[in-house]
């Protein structure tokens with residue numbers, strides 16, 4: 561087990577770099593005043609936070625499953641400068657684990673915002689768009705896909721057609737309506753909240769459990785159910801989801817895993833949002849990349 565991997569029974573979870581970006585601190589914490597949130601997640605002088613977009617690779621005894629896909633390599637120079645992105649290293653990091661593009665069996669999209677779905681279609685060596693994981697089934701909630709097909713005005717800004725055109729033509733997409741078991745160790749559950757078709761991923765094996773709540777719980781600093789993001793489309797649903805899933809998975813002593821958190825990959829929650837464990841183990845604050 562390294563700082564970038566966690567074992568859950570017979571499964572291994574690896575965090576892979578899908579590219580970092582910087583977002584305004586206020587957008588990440590919605591109604592919470594900066595005087596309060598900055599104690600949990602320090603901002604740079606320009607008020608931005610350094611956030612990762614790190615897909616989870618779940619290696620089960622029978623499958624290689626990717627949860628979300630990072631920013632991808634299709635961002636325009638303008639988008640790169642607005643979000644101050646770093647490189648998408650997903651494929652090279654998979655290669656370090658001995659895994660090729662063909663070896664991914666399943667890609668679960670928690671939802672279809674650009675920071676989660678940006679890597680499902682990539683620009684290949686010939687400069688053309690291609691499906692990044694040609695052998696994979698791409699699992700998306702049916703309602704999420706309906707919104708991708710006809711997004712509301714606000715969602716048009718985050719559901720980018722460039723991420724889906726090639727997937728529609730040459731990718732293998734499977735829609736889920738509600739909950740589905742994908743293999744003995746992994747299942748998805750529809751949540752809504754952040755987007756209408758948002759879903760969570762649950763991993764359980766040999767009495768151990770991890771749950772990936774996607775953008776319902778983007779960083780360790782969002783452990784208070786009331787701390788929602790300005791990006792949440794249905795914030796009251798997010799609050800209800802967090803209360804429900806925190807209670808449910810706390811009973812299982814589950815790890816809660818993160819996609820956007822450069823500091824903490826996973827944590828266990830006790831009563832009132834206190835952490836009973838975190839992965840990797842706590843470091844000194846001076847190591848915080850957001851303060852660099």
Ligand SMILES: [Zn+2]
Nearest residue numbers: 673675676775
């Ligand atoms: Zn996100």
